[in-house]
Amino acid sequence: MTDFTAEVFQNEYLPAGASTVDAIVTVKSGGSGTGQTQADLVQVIAIDTSGSMTEEGGRKIRAARSATKAAVDTISDGVHFAVVGGNSGAYMIYPHEGLAVANDQSRAEAKARVDRVEAKGGTAIGTWLQAAAYLTNLRPGAIAHTILLTDGKNQHEERHVLDRTIQSCMGLFQCDARGLGADWDIDELRRVASALLGTVDIIPRPEDMEAEFTRLTATAMGRQVGSVALRLWNPKGSEVEFVKQVAPNLEDLTTSAVGVNELTRDYPLGAWSDNEERDYHLRIRIPVGGVGDERLAARVMLVVDGVDQPAALVRAVWTDDEGLSTRINREVAHYTGQAELADAIAEGLAARDTGDTASATVKLGRAVQIAHQAGNDETVRLLQKVVEVDDPATGTVRLKRDVDRTDEMALDVRSTRTVRVKKEG
Amino acid sequence: MAGRTCPACGEPAPDDASWCEACGADLSAEPATPCVACGALQIDDDGYCMSCGHKQPDPRDHVEVSDGTAVAVSDRGVRHHHNEDAVAVGMLDEGVVLVVCDGVSSTAGSAEASTVASAAAVAHLRAALAGALDEDGAPTPPDDATLVAALQEATAAAQDAAASVADGVSEAERAAARQAGPPSSTFVAGAAVERPEDGSLSLAVAWLGDSRAYWLGADGAELLTQDHEVAGSLVRWIGADSGRVPPDVISQSVTAPGRLLLCSDGLWRYADPASELQALVERLEAEGAVNDLELARRLTEHAITGGGHDNISVAIWSWQGVSAAEAVGQGREEAAS
Numbered sequence: 001m002t003d004f005t006a007e008v009f010q011n012e013y014l015p016a017g018a019s020t021v022d023a024i025v026t027v028k029s030g031g032s033g034t035g036q037t038q039a040d041l042v043q044v045i046a047i048d049t050s051g052s053m054t055e056e057g058g059r060k061i062r063a064a065r066s067a068t069k070a071a072v073d074t075i076s077d078g079v080h081f082a083v084v085g086g087n088s089g090a091y092m093i094y095p096h097e098g099l100a101v102a103n104d105q106s107r108a109e110a111k112a113r114v115d116r117v118e119a120k121g122g123t124a125i126g127t128w129l130q131a132a133a134y135l136t137n138l139r140p141g142a143i144a145h146t147i148l149l150t151d152g153k154n155q156h157e158e159r160h161v162l163d164r165t166i167q168s169c170m171g172l173f174q175c176d177a178r179g180l181g182a183d184w185d186i187d188e189l190r191r192v193a194s195a196l197l198g199t200v201d202i203i204p205r206p207e208d209m210e211a212e213f214t215r216l217t218a219t220a221m222g223r224q225v226g227s228v229a230l231r232l233w234n235p236k237g238s239e240v241e242f243v244k245q246v247a248p249n250l251e252d253l254t255t256s257a258v259g260v261n262e263l264t265r266d267y268p269l270g271a272w273s274d275n276e277e278r279d280y281h282l283r284i285r286i287p288v289g290g291v292g293d294e295r296l297a298a299r300v301m302l303v304v305d306g307v308d309q310p311a312a313l314v315r316a317v318w319t320d321d322e323g324l325s326t327r328i329n330r331e332v333a334h335y336t337g338q339a340e341l342a343d344a345i346a347e348g349l350a351a352r353d354t355g356d357t358a359s360a361t362v363k364l365g366r367a368v369q370i371a372h373q374a375g376n377d378e379t380v381r382l383l384q385k386v387v388e389v390d391d392p393a394t395g396t397v398r399l400k401r402d403v404d405r406t407d408e409m410a411l412d413v414r415s416t417r418t419v420r421v422k423k424e425g
Numbered sequence: 426m427a428g429r430t431c432p433a434c435g436e437p438a439p440d441d442a443s444w445c446e447a448c449g450a451d452l453s454a455e456p457a458t459p460c461v462a463c464g465a466l467q468i469d470d471d472g473y474c475m476s477c478g479h480k481q482p483d484p485r486d487h488v489e490v491s492d493g494t495a496v497a498v499s500d501r502g503v504r505h506h507h508n509e510d511a512v513a514v515g516m517l518d519e520g521v522v523l524v525v526c527d528g529v530s531s532t533a534g535s536a537e538a539s540t541v542a543s544a545a546a547v548a549h550l551r552a553a554l555a556g557a558l559d560e561d562g563a564p565t566p567p568d569d570a571t572l573v574a575a576l577q578e579a580t581a582a583a584q585d586a587a588a589s590v591a592d593g594v595s596e597a598e599r600a601a602a603r604q605a606g607p608p609s610s611t612f613v614a615g616a617a618v619e620r621p622e623d624g625s626l627s628l629a630v631a632w633l634g635d636s637r638a639y640w641l642g643a644d645g646a647e648l649l650t651q652d653h654e655v656a657g658s659l660v661r662w663i664g665a666d667s668g669r670v671p672p673d674v675i676s677q678s679v680t681a682p683g684r685l686l687l688c689s690d691g692l693w694r695y696a697d698p699a700s701e702l703q704a705l706v707e708r709l710e711a712e713g714a715v716n717d718l719e720l721a722r723r724l725t726e727h728a729i730t731g732g733g734h735d736n737i738s739v740a741i742w743s744w745q746g747v748s749a750a751e752a753v754g755q756g757r758e759e760a761a762s
Contacts, residue, residue: 235478236463263476286478292503293462294480296473313471315480317506 002224002274003030004302006312009331013317013324021284021297023314024246024331029225031274039224041079042099042144043217044135044173045071046128049085052152052183053119056206060151060180061119063206067213069111071147074217075102080142082135083110087121088156090131099138122156125188126165129175133165136173143226143271144173146196147216149209151180154188162188166195174198174270176216179413180209182405186413194251197270202413204406222273229258229266230280231301231308236263238286238297243267246335247279250342250416266303279420281335282314291318331421334374338418341370341379345415349386349408352399361387361399369395376419382411434513434544435537447544448513449490483507485536490514491718495521497740498721502691503733505530509610510689510738511539513547519566520618520626522550523740526583527611527636527689529662530736534608538590542583542663546614549579554616566618569627573674576614576631580672583612584663591665609664611636612672613650613687617744620678624747628685629676633661635690636738639699642683646703649675682746684717688724691735695728717741 010023045068053061068083075081080099085091094100094110128148136144154162169175175196177189180203193200203209230253234240245251257265269278282298289295298314319325348363364387371379372392380392385407387397431438436447443452459466462479472481485508486501497512509528514521524543528535553575554567567575591607611634618627628649630638635652651673653661661670684706696702705727706720714720721739728737 235474236476238478289462289479292506294506296471296478296480299469299473313473321504 002272002304004028004228004272004304004309005030006300006302006310008300008312008314009329010314011325011327011329011332012315013319013321013327015322015325016291016318016320017288018318018325019285019288020241021282021286021314021316022329022332022336023282023298024329024335025230025280025282025300025312025314027230027269027278027280027302029228029272029274029276039226040139040142041076041221041223042136042139042142042173043075043079043081043220044084044132044144044146045081045213045217046084046086046090046132046146046148047093047117048087048123048150048152048180049117049119049121050087050123050150050152051120052123059206061117063209064149064180065114065117067149067209068114070210071213071217072107072110072114074214074221075107076221077102079221080139081106081110083114084128084131084135085117086123086125086128086131086150087119088124088127089121090127092131093117099135123150123152123154124157125150125154125192126157126162129165129169129192132175133169133172141226143223145220145223145271146173146175146198147213148175148177148189148192149180149203150177150184150189152183153185163191166192170195171268174220176200178203178209178212178216179409180206182409186409190413197268199249200413202406202410204410219273223271224274225272225304227305228269228272229303230269231260231264231266231303232282233264233299233301234284234297235286235295238284240265241283241285242281244281244339245269245278246281246338247277247418247420249418250339253280279331279335281332281339284314286316289316289318291320293318334421335418337370337374338376341367341374341376342415342418344370345379345383345411349412352386357399361397364399365395365397367395368392368397374419375422376417379411379414379417382407382414386411434511434540436544445490447548449492449515450488488512489718489722492516493521494717495523495740495742496716496718496721497523497525497738498718498725499738500725500729500733500736502735502737503729505736507536508736509536509539510691510736511536511543511610512738512740513543514740514742515547515551517551517554517616517618519621520554520616521685521742522547522554522614522616523685523687523742524550524579524583524612524614525636525687525689525738525740526587526613526663527634527691527736527738529609529611529659529664532606532608532664534590535610535664538587538608538664539610541586541590542610542612545586546579546583546612549582550575550614550616553578554618566620569629569676572616572618572627572629573676576616576629576674577672579614580612580631580633580663581669583614584667584669587663588665588667607665609662609667610634611659611689612663613638615649615685615687615740617685617742619744619747621747625678625680626744626746627676627678629674630687631672631674633663633667633670633672634659637688637690637693639686639688639702640679640683641686641699641703641706642679642681644681644683646699648699649677679744680746682744684741684743687740689736689738691733691737692724692728692739694735695731696724717743 351359460474465476493516495514526539528539
């Protein structure tokens with residue numbers, strides 16, 4: 001059994017009359033020591049085989065084949081798996097039907113089938129997800145993971161159909177969604193990944209695909225716990241303004257709350273590996289107390305496969321000592337900055353798209369400034385492909401004239417990646 | 426439930442006890458109480474109401490102890506969120522012992538350090554000063570040298586007790602208090618023994634830190650201690666990092682009635698110098714402080730009204746003087762011999 005711990009970072013002191021409590025909760029999973037998962041795993045690889053994959057002289061489909069074969073090679077013995085092809089419908093590439101059990105023979109057979117995959121037809125991502133859901137349902141209780149690859153937009157399916165499918169898949173499997181090249185829609189894959197507790201990213205060039213598929217599969221093979229939830233108790237009369245994952249990336253969980261009782265809600269966190277660490281930002285409005293009063297603003301518990309694990313406390317203490325109440329907690333300040341960074345990038349890129357150069361320059365400049373101060377080196381690097389940075393400290397930038405579309409998309413899709421608080425040195 | 430423990434000092438107590446035998450705290454209060462803020466009945470193990478989240482008052486926030494005519498009150502005050510002070514009192518056959526410890530609020534575990542230190546000191550003093558019986562079975566009060574020695578040993582016992590608390594501090598608390606050091610406390614202990622043979626009272630006080638002892642006599646007020654403080658910082662205290670630094674000890678004899686009063690700086694900073702404390706006591710008596718417990722409460726309130734910047738602790742014992750007849754009788758005998 002993997003043990004979980006939760007640690008709270010906050011300034012519990014509030015000035016008289018204040019009602020908003022901010023806290024960062026760091027959740028860590030322990031190590032079982034074996035490194036090998038004992039859990040029942042299902043791995044589905046769903047790859048785009050639509051007609052557009054034949055572009056670039058077939059480079060894309062060839063890269064998809066070798067990436068999928070590399071992923072198959074990474075699947076551990078005994079894991080149930082399947083490879084699904086997707087165009088305007090979904091079809092089985094391997095096995096013929098249902099799930100295969102990974103061993104040398106099944107992996108070899110799977111790779112042989114993958115080699116014969118041809119690209120043709122349209123793109124209806126929802127049908128690919130439905131196939132993954134069907135396959136996952138064959139092993140109820142297993143920890144299921146899907147890699148979803150597309151190179152294009154969801155053209156052959158209405159938006160509401162896709163959204164309904166996404167909803168029906170929630171809680172069944174975790175999905176990492178990847179877009180190849182520059183012709184896919186970030187918002188579409190972000191909706192998939194957010195709802196299915198996975199990640200979204202761009203694979204700018206076909207030759208990058210193999211390493212990414214291998215990495216994603218290896219991570220999935222390390223999953224130890226299928227279902228973890230953050231359980232929050234809050235006092236009567238309080239309101240959870242938001243619950244966000246803030247590291248390793250930003251993900252708003254507020255609306256995913258499942259009521260347990262009048263004062264308690266669960267926020268599903270999906271599957272966890274050993275020795276993982278994720279940070280959450282809670283903002284809660286509670287009834288105001290008098291100076292000198294202390295109130296529990298939140299009791300944080302972790303529900304691991306249905307079992308409660310120890311709690312951490314978010315407190316509120318009202319004081320008339322300004323020296324205490326004006327202190328800003330480092331972790332809260334840091335992640336507030338990371339959220340502002342993501343917003344500045346999103347707003348800056350949107351302004352740039354509509355030709356509002358002035359706003360885009362201000363927003364992206366602010367993004368450079370925050371990223372520089374907080375140590376988001378990767379984000380600074382991505383920003384530099386879109387803007388010329390004159391002075392990172394003040395956020396003085398100029399928009400670049402010619403920007404590669406994949407660079408712009410990479411900045412957009414990775415804007416929600418965060419860095420942790422720098423260690424005090 | 427296998428018995429209960431005293432909320433003030435943590436010593437085990439029988440279920441039917443109405444007073445703690447270790448520190449004298451009142452144990453008669455009903456333990457299961459509804460939330461003070463909303464009246465809900467469920468309180469979690471951390472002391473928070475399970476409905477409105479209100480932190481229930483810590484029984485340590487306001488502590489009153491008494492033994493015979495010796496009383497003490499300790500209060501959290503206004504600015505501090507916990508009461509790290511501790512008080513303990515004990516009657517002797519022919520006198521009294523009083524102890525006040527001011528736990529250092531910047532170090533984790535200081536409340537426990539001050540509590541165990543004060544309890545250890547009183548326990549030691551009561552044992553050491555329980556007068557031996559003479560040939561007729563009458564108790565013989567300890568002489569001045571015994572008084573001073575007992576106070577020195579009691580200080581050592583308090584130091585050992587406070588130092589032992591450091592072992593119980595969790596890793597997290599230790600990390601939080603990394604710069605601050607281990608649990609620590611000031612210490613002041615006073616002992617008084619009547620000398621019916623000459624109508625006097627022998628007083629002795631031992632201290633480390635800035636908690637004080639006063640003699641508020643009918644013939645004037647006197648500060649008995651000198652703060653171990655330099656430029657606003659404590660230079661002597663008790664705790665794991667203090668070693669067995671010897672206390673300062675003074676002893677003297679008084680004949681006029683008066684009060685022995687020990688207190689933490691949470692009180693004397695609102696009534697300094699001794700003459701002002703004396704005037705305050707007289708005013709509070711005139712306003713209706715009919716006994717020493719009421720006086721101790723009102724002194725505490727005085728500090729709270731003044732701002733309550735620190736925990737406030739005060740211990741008091743009044744001496745009426747050796748009764749006139751007894752003193753006269755003793756005097757004649759001495760004159761005759």
